[in-house]
């Protein structure tokens with residue numbers, strides 16, 4: 001079956017009869033809910049207005065973590081919850097949860113003193129149920145500099161080395177959706193939820209196909225608003241958010257040779273330099289955002305900030321804007337609280353049932369998505385008195401070893417026609433950007449991404465039978481989505 005036929009079949013599935021639940025939003029939260037509900041035997045559909053993982057879930061720091069800084073804020077419950085989920089994900093999706101050591105340096109007269117760090121990481125290990133992904137240790141100053149020679153050595157007193165995990169956020173969404181689909185969920189991208197009416201205990205929802213302009217009406221007992229930063233914009237939503245923007249940049253690892261991730265502090269803020277195969281991800285910023293959600297972009301001041309903090313910790317690297325291979329900006333959908341600095345806002349999640357059969361699921365973290373899904377589906381099953389199997393998403397592997405393909409990993413696969421074929425045949429690809437930005441992450445990884453996009457586009461044109469003018473349109477749309485309105489970087493990647 002070709003991709004268009006698969007899509008039409010899923011749209012028909014949504015339209016036939018009444019669904020138990022319609023999930024709006026194909027980020028990690030929606031994907032997790034669709035998988036959980038489908039595994040319990042519910043008749044479930046998921047619609048995404050753009051591509052899967054287009055929103056925040058493709059633009060995070062890609063960490064599965066308890067959040068050491070939440071410990072400093074005294075949010076022990078949140079740290080414990082996330083730490084346990086980190087281990088669950090490592091168990092059910094080992095291909096997307098790689099243990100990663102973090103070196104957290106302590107400097108005289110600044111940041112966390114050694115006693116606080118040593119105690120902090122011990123508590124952190126204990127909150128994982130006593131078994132973190134690796135044992136934390138204290139490194140004296142000479143050992144730190146031996147491990148990371150480029151790190152600022154002046155006033156360095158030593159460092160704690162502790163463990164979290166690195167993931168690939170967009171791949172986690174896609175593999176969760178693949179699992180949902182294998183359990184008979186109907187998942188469709190480029191299909192936008194427009195409105196809904198409730199009557200006779202059924203929601204009638206209006207959906208608009210973003211590829212054809214066609215409108216579809218579907219019936220469902222429950223609607224789940226899992227639209228992340230868009231959550232408060234949906235009709236019937238009762239969510240109130242405070243959006244904060246976070247920017248990351250990618251540099252070559254030879255320019256910032258870090259064997260482990262490095263924690264960089266600025267006052268109470270924590271930033272990371274995270275090794276990603278031959279690259280290093282540096283981020284993140286955390287600033288209030290009130291612009292249009294779709295137009296969130298990296299600005300020059302974001303780059304200046306990230307380079308300034310990196311220069312403080314790695315002066316010898318002397319990174320400049322010319323070293324930046326790529327960048328991304330995302331929005332944290334934080335539950336609203338007018339007071340406090342962005343970095344102090346809670347990352348806790350909220351599941352609410354403000355109208356019969358309508359659920360708003362908001363806030364939280366990538367790390368806690370499985371738990372959020374479990375709690376949301378528990379509520380739906382109870383309130384609607386549905387017959388359902390118990391939740392077993394914490395035990396059942398996300399994909400079996402046979403389903404795990406070489407094309408789903410933390411480091412991008414080699415740029416090859418086979419990979420593109422796989423994405424087009426198996427993973428709901430519509431546009432060139434879907435492959436470059438989310439399926440393969442080549443846009444972020446490859447220094448010559450623009451050239452790679454031309455090659456990938458030619459393969460896609462043959463595989464998907466594009467008419468001659470389509471390739472140029474796809475290249476233009478990819479460049480716009482990746483860099484619009486204006487790439488603030490001084491060098492063009494073409």
Ligand SMILES: Cc1cc2nc3c(=O)[nH]c(=O)nc-3n(C[C@H](O)[C@H](O)[C@H](O)COP(=O)(O)OP(=O)(O)OC[C@H]3O[C@@H](n4cnc5c(N)ncnc54)[C@H](O)[C@@H]3O)c2cc1C
Pocket residue numbers: 024025026027028029030047048049050051052053054055056057058059060061062063064065191192193194226227228229230234244245246247284330331332333362363364365366367368
């Ligand atoms: C900079 C940054 C760094 C982060 N780092 C981490 C980290 O390292 N670890 C961690 O655990 N968490 C991290 N987070 C938090 C985490 O990424 C988010 O909590 C999570 O991705 C939110 O997922 P979501 O599914 O709620 O939202 P999203 O991923 O935004 O998904 C919502 C989806 O809904 C779709 N949608 C909206 N309206 C409609 C409609 N009308 N019809 C159909 N679809 C619609 C959107 O297109 C979107 O794809 C980070 C967040 C940011 C911003």
